[in-house]
Amino acid sequence: MSPGSRGSSSHDDELRLPRPPGVLRRFWARHPVFADVLTALLCLAFSLVPATSFTDRLDEAVGIARLWPxxxxxxxxVVVLGCVSLLVRRRYPTVVFVGAVVVALAYLLAPLPTGGPMLGIAAYTLAVHRSVRSCMIGVGVGLGVIASVIAALAFTGEIGAAVAWNSLVSEALAALIGSLIGANVGNRQRYVSALIDRSRQLVVERDQQARLAAAAERDRIARELHDIVAHSLTVMVALAEGVAASNDIDRARPGATAIASTGREALRDMRATLGILRDDDDAPLAPVSRDTTVETVDSARAAGFDATLTVSGDRPALSSAVQLAISRIVQEGVTNAIRHSRGAERIDVRIAYRSDAVEVHVVDDGEPVVSAPTAPSGYGLRGLRERVVLAGGTVAAGPGPGRGWRVHARIPLEQENHER
Structure with a gap:
């Protein structure tokens, strides 16, 4: 079994399709070869048996029918070959229909009116295994050819009127009945097949959406972990270096306490972030989006930087996405200043709440840098930009006008005002 068939089978199992109704219909569908052989044998029997009585009634024949021997x-x-062609009717329905028309024309050579079910079976096959349009065209053209030949032979006296009318009416009725049944069965099969194909497509799309959602969730978790781990470890490294450089145990004790406090905060945030990976229904869907701006500035101050936080304007009620974005902007800016700004001593964080937007500035006074303080493949400023864009805002990062590095973000509050 090919991988594609295994995938289709798994999708069919997932669809949980009901069992098709009818014992005979299910048996007929599961054994197409047996069905075709049985159809060909029955057609052959109904087509040849009436012809056995023609030899004794040649005195009633006229025209070319006298040549019946x-x-x-x-x-x-011709009849046998036509009936045998029914064995391949599913694969070549048009060829079988043409053969049925030839068989119908061959019946005109008989001394008496006769016929068989082959044209009706061929019309049914054409409607089911090709299309209703193909069946209508085929039946129209086939009956037109039969009618033209019958008319020509009747006007020349080669066949009698009874043979002409009986042959035309019987073949037309057989083709009409086969077409109507075939159109009904074929349209139902195509409709059910279209529904099943659409259901399979929906299952595939659902699986794709689930995979995309899982990938997006993994990327979001990676950004969260980067923000937590990068900032916390940066602060802890800076504090540890300060403790190691101090020979006074009493002066080093606050730094060690700050290291422990920062580690506990990082562990708490990581547990909240990784909690969404649990399978139980009570797991939080997102990490707690609390305001960590003050803690971030305090950690920079504990690491030995002259860090300041300035907040202006009236703080509105913010959504969790906007609040988390503000906290992460400050965290990323302060972390980059601690890790990458050479000679930086001061870090200024300014948050301005305006009527239409909130603006966040993070500026340090270190030596100017040439490139962004993050690896191209990391989750630093790239993850920060994704987070701000998700909140509907913009962010810019680059060297400041004098010294240091500057991060500026603007998040509109129109959505927040509409929500309120």
Whole structure:
């Protein structure tokens, strides 16, 4: 079994399709070869049995029908070949229909009106295994050819009126009945097949959406972990270096306490972030989006920087996405200043709440840098930009006008005002 068939089978199992109704219909569908052989044998029987009585009634024949002892074997061969062609009717429905028309024309050589079910079976096959339009065209053209030949033979006196009318009416009725049944069955099969294909497509799309959502969630968790781990470890490293450089145990004790406090905060945030990976329904869907701006500035101050926080304007009620974005902007800016700004001593954080937006500035006074303080493949400023864009804002980072590095973000509050 190919991988594609295994995938289709798994999708069919997932669809949980109901069992098709009807014992005979299910048996017929599961054994197409047996069905075709049985159809060909029945058609052959109904087509050849009436012809056995023609030899004794040649005195009633007219025109070319008087040659039945010569043409009879040819007609029998044509009928047999036509019935045998029913074995491949599913694969070549048009060829089988053309053969049925030829068989119907061969019946005109008989001394008496006769016929068979082959044209009806061929019309049914054309409607089911091709299309209703193909069946209508085929039946129209086939009956037109039969009617033209019958009219030509009748006007020349080669066949009698009874043979002409009976042959035309019987073949037309057989083709009409086969077409109507075939159109009904074919349209139902195509409709059910379209529904099943659409259901399979929906299952595939659902799986794709689930994979995309899982990938997006993994990326979001990676950004959260980067923000937590990068900032906390940066502060802890700076504090540890200060403790190691101090020979006074009493002066080093606050730094060690700050290291422990920062580690506990990082562990708490990581547990909240990784909690969404649990399978139980009570797991939080997102990490707690608390305001960590003050803690971030305090950690920079504890690491030995002259860090200041300035907040202006009236703080509105913010959504969790905007609040988390503000906290992460400050955290990323302060972390980059601690890690990458050479000679930086001061870090200024300014948050301005305006009527239409909130603006965040993080500026340090270190030596100017040439490139962004983050690896191209990391989650630093790239993750920060994704987070701000998700909140509907913009962010810019680059060297400041004098010294140091500057991070500026603007998040509109129109959505917040509409929500309130």
């Amino acid at each position: 010569v043409t009879g074997p040819v007609v029998m061969v």
